[in-house]
Amino acid sequence: MTVRVGFLGAGNIATYHSKSLRASGADMTWSAVFDTDPDRADRFAAATGARVSSSAADVIAHSDAIYVCTWTSEHEHLVELAAGAGKAVFCEKPLGVDYDSAQRVVAAVESGGVVNQVGLVLRRSPVFHLLKHVSLHPDAGQLQTVIFRDDQFLPIQGRYASTWRADVDKAGAGVLIEHSIHDIDLLEWMYGPITSVSATARYVHEIEGIEDSVIVSAVFESGLHATLTSIWHDMIDRVSNRHVEVFGTKLWARLTGEWFGEVAWNNGDETTTVSGADLLELATEVSPGAGENPDGAFIEAVSNNRPASPPLRTALRAHLVVDACYRSIAGGGSLITIET
Numbered sequence: 001m002t003v004r005v006g007f008l009g010a011g012n013i014a015t016y017h018s019k020s021l022r023a024s025g026a027d028m029t030w031s032a033v034f035d036t037d038p039d040r041a042d043r044f045a046a047a048t049g050a051r052v053s054s055s056a057a058d059v060i061a062h063s064d065a066i067y068v069c070t071w072t073s074e075h076e077h078l079v080e081l082a083a084g085a086g087k088a089v090f091c092e093k094p095l096g097v098d099y100d101s102a103q104r105v106v107a108a109v110e111s112g113g114v115v116n117q118v119g120l121v122l123r124r125s126p127v128f129h130l131l132k133h134v135s136l137h138p139d140a141g142q143l144q145t146v147i148f149r150d151d152q153f154l155p156i157q158g159r160y161a162s163t164w165r166a167d168v169d170k171a172g173a174g175v176l177i178e179h180s181i182h183d184i185d186l187l188e189w190m191y192g193p194i195t196s197v198s199a200t201a202r203y204v205h206e207i208e209g210i211e212d213s214v215i216v217s218a219v220f221e222s223g224l225h226a227t228l229t230s231i232w233h234d235m236i237d238r239v240s241n242r243h244v245e246v247f248g249t250k251l252w253a254r255l256t257g258e259w260f261g262e263v264a265w266n267n268g269d270e271t272t273t274v275s276g277a278d279l280l281e282l283a284t285e286v287s288p289g290a291g292e293n294p295d296g297a298f299i300e301a302v303s304n305n306r307p308a309s310p311p312l313r314t315a316l317r318a319h320l321v322v323d324a325c326y327r328s329i330a331g332g333g334s335l336i337t338i339e340t
């Protein structure tokens with residue numbers, strides 16, 4: 001079945017998905033696009049061939065699958081509209097501005113019984129697949145600690161230039177929910193459930209409710225502990241970047257980048273370093289699914305009416321952990337226990 005794809009929101013991430021859909025070669029057509037900013041809808045339509053629509057309801061009526069790519073506060077009611085009409089949903093992360101909203105978003109797709117996928121695209125990133133393989137390998141010995149650092153420029157400037165990320169009602173909060181929800185998800189995807197967190201935040205840019213540097217200390221069910229440091233700064237030339245170091249009793253490993261980057265590790269005598277095409281080849285060899293196009297996978301799932309991955313429910317768990325971090329921040333870094 002050729003899937004008719006509609007877009008709600010035609011900004012930065014919608015453009016990314018449109019390019020990724022084209023690159024995937026998926027069996028799809030562009031149905032319609034709606035953005036409250038008509039210029040953005042026009043530009044998206046010119047680039048894709050989608051029809052510009054005057055309402056979300058019209059896009060939904062003429063599509064089999066809906067991409068919800070608006071700012072975060074709009075996700076809830078748009079997902080409810082799309083899922084209520086029985087349409088497949090790809091919803092960007094975060095699902096909602098807080099855990100309660102995220103729960104309602106998940107309830108909407110599950111009660112609608114629709115194919116659904118969340119934009120936790122780094123779950124297909126080759127660097128993270130390889131790091132996971134290396135750090136869970138028996139040669140690593142017992143894992144001891146993980147140091148995760150994530151930094152990018154404050155995205156109300158530069159390539160993003162989005163004003164909504166400085167509006168707590170639209171974004172929910174700052175760098176932790178908006179950006180590092182990916183990192184929390186990746187940490188649990190690699191190392192299992194987090195059972196407690198303690199976190200502190202700073203508001204260096206003095207934007208109300210928008211924290212721009214966060215440190216989370218997390219303990220996992222396995223006993224492993226980790227720190228996550230997440231920063232929004234003003235260095236426009238520094239693109240979003242992730243650095244992870246893992247120490248085990250017999251392992252040192254380091255990841256830099258987000259998709260290809262570089263992974264280096266030593267679990268014996270020598271340090272191995274891989275990047276680029278070699279990294280992709282190795283990652284796909286040791287971990288099927290590494291490097292897979294998330295948009296192509298979504299369209300295939302819709303076409304075959306089978307579950308897509310990761311479903312929205314996956315992000316709910318990351319929201320729960322993020323919510324615990326914010327409760328810890330509010331309590332001055334208090335220890336918060338999380339149910340697994």
Ligand SMILES: NC(=O)c1ccc[n+]([C@@H]2O[C@H](COP(=O)([O-])OP(=O)(O)OC[C@H]3O[C@@H](n4cnc5c(N)ncnc54)[C@H](O)[C@@H]3O)[C@@H](O)[C@H]2O)c1
Nearest residue numbers: 009011012013035036037069070071072074092093119162
């Ligand atoms: N998965 C990722 O790595 C990733 C990366 C960037 C952004 N995101 C998420 O994607 C979402 C959008 O981010 P962005 O960077 O594309 O922002 P953006 O500002 O570039 O685009 C958002 C668009 O939504 C439109 N919009 C707002 N309300 C709307 C409504 N009710 N109906 C239709 N259009 C509406 C705005 O006019 C704007 O054009 C956010 O939730 C963000 O957190 C995810």
